[in-house]
Amino acid sequence: MLLIDCPYCGNRPEIEFTYGGQAHIARPTQPADYDDHQWTEFLYLRDNQRGLRAERWRHSHGCGRFFNALRDTTTDRFHGTYKVGEPRP
C-alpha cells in the first residue's frame, strides 16, 4: 500500500485518499464562449502519458482537502504533493 504525503497531514496510507483525475484543468469561467469541440475537449479528453503526471487527490478520509500530486505512471511512485493553486513543481 502506497504512502501518500498529504500537504496538510503528512504521510498516510493510500486507503485514506480518493483519486480525482488529471490536475491543472480549470473549469472555464465562461463555458458559453466554448464551441462544442472545445467543450468536449475540456469535458472528456485527458492526457494518458507515461511517466510523471500531475493529478488531483483528496484526503477524503482525513482532512478532506484536495491537493495535487506528481505520480510516475510507470512505477506508481509519488514524486511530491502540493496544494491547490500552487504551480506544478
Add this chain to the structure above:
Amino acid sequence: MSTHRTQTGGRIDRTRKVSFRFDGRTYTGQVGDTLASALLANGVHLTARSFKYHRPRGILAAGSEEPNALVAVWRDAARYTPNLRATQVEIYEGLQAGSQNRWPALGFDIGRINDALSRFFPAGFYYKTFMWPRRAWKSLYEPMIRRAAGIGIAPTLPDPDRYAQRYAHCEVLIVGAGPAGIAAALAAAKGGGRVLLCDEQSELGGSLLSETRAQIDGQSAAQWLAQALAELAANPRVTLLSRTTAFGYFPHNLVGLVQRVSEHRETALPGQIRERLWQVRAQQVVLATGAIERPLVFPGNDRPGVMLADAARTYLNRYGVRAGTRAVLVTADDTAYQSALELAAAGVAIAAIVDVRDQPGAQQLAAAHSAGIEIFAAGTVLGTRGALRLRAARIGQRDATGAVHFRRSVVCDLLLMSGGFTPSVHLFSQSRGKLEWSEELQAFVPGAAAEATRCAGACRGVFGLSRVLEDGAALFAAQHYEVSEDGPTPGAGWLGTLPQPVDADVGKAFVDFQHDVSLKDILLATREGFHSIEHIKRFTTTGMATDQGKTSNLNALAIAAQRLQKPPVEVGLTTFRMPFTPTTFGSFAGASRGELFDPVRRTPTHEWAEARGAVFEPVSLWMRARYFPQEGEDMHLCVKRECLAVRSACGLFDASTLGKIEIVGPDAAEFLNRLYVNNWSNLAVGRCRYGILCRDDGFIYDDGVIARLAPDRFHVTTTTGGAARVLAMMEDYRQTEWTDLAVWLTSTTEQWAVIAVQGPRARRVVETVVQGADLSAAALPHMALTRGYVSCEDAPQIPAMVFRVSFTGELGFEINVPAGYGRAVWDQVFEAGQAHGIVPYGTETMHVLRAEKGYIIVGQDTDGTVTPDDAGLAWAIGKTKPDFVGKRSLQRPSMNDAIRKQLVGLFCLSCTAPLEEGAQIVDSRGQSVPMKLIGHVTSSYDSAVLGKPIALALIAGGRARIGQRLFVPMPGGEIEVEVTSPVFYDEKGVRLNG
C-alpha cells in the same frame, strides 16, 4: 522406532511419540516431525497423485518449495485445508491428513489412465481439442474439464476459526532466519532500532537446523544458533516470529506476513486465533530468503524415491530420518557430495554417484573414493524403474564425442539429485527490484532495488556458511565469523535436461512437477512458435501452479533458451507474484466477516420498527424498514394497505436516511446557483425548492429539496445513497474551482431525525405534536418550513424544523428533530396519530406512492445519461442564469434531440401483474431478434389507489408518443402497453396543496 529413523541426532523430541493418520492408516512420529519427515520415517514416499496424469508422486523437498506432496489436513468438516505441503505440516497427536487427486485410492487410481493416454494430452490441448463441435462445449467438455481441474477440494462449511490482523512498524524487517538473517538481526539489533525477524519454519535457524559438521566461532552450529536466538529474544526491541511467512512485498516497504498461531497444536489454547496477518511497514527490509535446490530433468525423475539431495540431508540431520536404504546421487554440483557422505555415514548405502560434469571437484572425488563410492563422471540418468516406489536407476555416460551410452542399471530406493541452487528472489522481484542474470551461478540474482531493500546470503548468490554469516552482519556492521568445515560452495550446476540418447522419449522427464509439465511440452511450445517465457508459461502452464515454479522455472527457461538458441535473459523470467506460498482467505478477511463485514447504519426508529415486525432492506449502508406486515399479510397485501392508508388518512415514515448538507456563508446562494440547475437567489427565507444537480456533462447526478433557513444558510437534502458523493462533489468545486466564494459545507445527515407524516389528516396529527408553530395552509403552504418545538417528559422543548413537503402527492410534513430525540418524537406522533388512523409505512410504499405521482428516483429512473429535460424536469432549470454545472453540455445539439429517451408512464392494457423493471420496449408486434429496442421500464408497481399496475419508462421520443400503443416482449409473449403522462394520480396537485 522405525527402521528409517536413526538412533540419535536431529531436533525431534525422541521421548515424545505422536500418532497421526494419513489416508486412513495410523502412523507414529515424534514431536518435532513434519508430516513429510514422519511419513519418510515410516518408509512412506508415495504421498500424492500428479495433477494431470495422476502419476504416483513422492516427497521431493523438505521445505515450502515442495511441489508434489500436497495433502489435505482436517479437524472436522469445517476445518478442512486442502493443498498443504506435507513438508510444512507439523504433526500433532491425532492429526488427520490425506492425499488428493486420486480415486479410489492412492495406490490404485483410475485417473492413471491419463498417463497412458498422455500423448493425447500435450501442452495447450485445452485450446485445441475442445473447439469442435461447438455444441459439445456446454454439455460435455466444460463439465468434464471442471471435474478434472484443480487439486484438492474446498470445505463446504463456514470457517469457524478466528483470524486477527495487526499493523507493525520497525526500522529493520528481516525475512528469513537462516545464518544470513540471524547474523543481520544480531548486527541490526546493536543499532538500537526495532528489528523484526520472521521465518516460515517452525523453528528459526534455516540451514543451521540441519548443519551437523560446521563449527561457528568454536561452537557447534546448534549451540551457536541457540545462543544467538537467546540474545535476540532478550532484546526488547527485537521481535522474533516463527511459522510466519512473508507472502507479499507491497510499495513503500509494506510487507505482508501470515503467522500460523495455533495450526500446529492438537487443540488451540482458549481464545487462541488460527492465524494472524501482519502488515509491517519497515524503514528497511533485509531479504535473507536463501536458495532452493534445483531438480534435474531426466525421464522418470518424478518417481517416489527421487528427492533433492539437500532435502535428504535435512531429513537426516534435522529429523533423524534416512529417506532410503540404498541411494544413487546424480549431481552437477560439489555440495551434494556432502549429502551423500553424511547419508553414508548414517548407514545408507550409496550405490553410485553420477556426476553430470566432465570433471567433478577433486576434493569431492577423493572423499567419495575413500568412502568406497563408485563415481560416473560425465554421467547421466537415462530413466528410472519402479511402480509406486523407485526400484532402480538407469545410468548412462557421455563419450568424448558427446554421445550418450547406457552403462548400468543400479538398484536403489532413493535417487538424490542436485542441479545446483536457485536464489530465492521471489520477494525481491515482487518489490519490483530488477533481477540480473549471473553467468557464474546460471541463475537470476537481485540487481537494483526498487525499495529500501537489501539482500544477504544465498538469496543473492553468496554461499558458504562463513561468507553467508558475514554477508548478513555486514549490512549493519562488518564482523568476522570463524567457521570450520565450511564445505564447498555451489557453482553453476546444471540447467535444462540431462544428456539423453537422440531417440530418447522425454515425455516423462518432468520440469514442473506440480503441473505435470514435461520436457516434451516445453519443446512443443517452442515448435508452436512461442518465443517468450511468458507465452510458453501460459501455453504449457509451467510455473503456474500454486508453487509458482519454485523448483521448475529456471529449468523451463533454460530448455526454451537452448532450443531457441538464445541466452536465457532474452527469453525472459516470469514475474513473481504474491503470495509466496498459498495464503488463507481467512487471514485476509480477519474480523471482517458476518455482521462485521460492513458497517450498518440504523435510523432512530430501527428498534421500534423491528419490534413491529418490519421487514428491512439495505439502502447503501442503511437498514431501512421496507414494509410493516400485519398478521397474514404478504408484501403485496401489506403495501396495498399502507398505500391506501396514506391516500385516505395518514401515514408515518422514517426519512432520516435522507442526506443532509448545510451550506453556510455570505456566498451560499451563489454557490448553489453555480452548482444546481435551479435559481436560488429568489428563494425566500422559510421556503423550499426541489433542486436538481447535474454533472458538467449535463446528466442528472442527484436531486432533493433545498430549504433556505436564513439569507446565508441553506439546508440541502440529497438522495440516501448520494449523500457522500454529493458532498464530495460540492467540496471539489468549493476547494478547487470557486475559491472566491465564502461558503462552508457541513454534513448534517446524522444530526437530524426526519419523521414524515403524509396524508389528508397529516396536519391534524402534526399540530398536536409540534407546538409554537402555525401549520395552517396559509401560514405554511406547500414547500415552506417553520420552526417549533416538541415537548417530552424529560425534554420540555425539543427544537423542531417542520418542512411542508411531500414525496407522496398528499398533504405532507417532515418533522426534523435532533436525532437523539427522534424516537421520542416518533412515539408521540404515532400516539397522536391513533385518532386519525395513522399507519407506519416503509420504503416499498414510499416507492409506489411517488411513482403514482411520477416523482423520479435518481439511479432508478435515471441512469447517468438522463438530462433534466429527459426526465420531464426542464421547468426546474433557472433559464436566466449565465452558467451552472451542466449548462454548457445541455446546449449541445444532441442533448435536445427529439428522439432522446424521455420519461413517460405506461399503462398495461392486458396484464394484471406489474411489468418487469428493466424490460425492453418495442413499437410493433412480431419483430424478429434482434428487435429494435426503443426504451425500457424503469419503475413498475401495483397501484392500489388506481386498482391497476403502473410503470415509468424511458422511451425514445416518449412524450410525443403519449397515447400510442407499444409492446414489451417477454418470454411468455408480448405485453401491450399504452404510453401516458408519468403523473398517474392527482395531476393537478389538489391534494398536495390541501
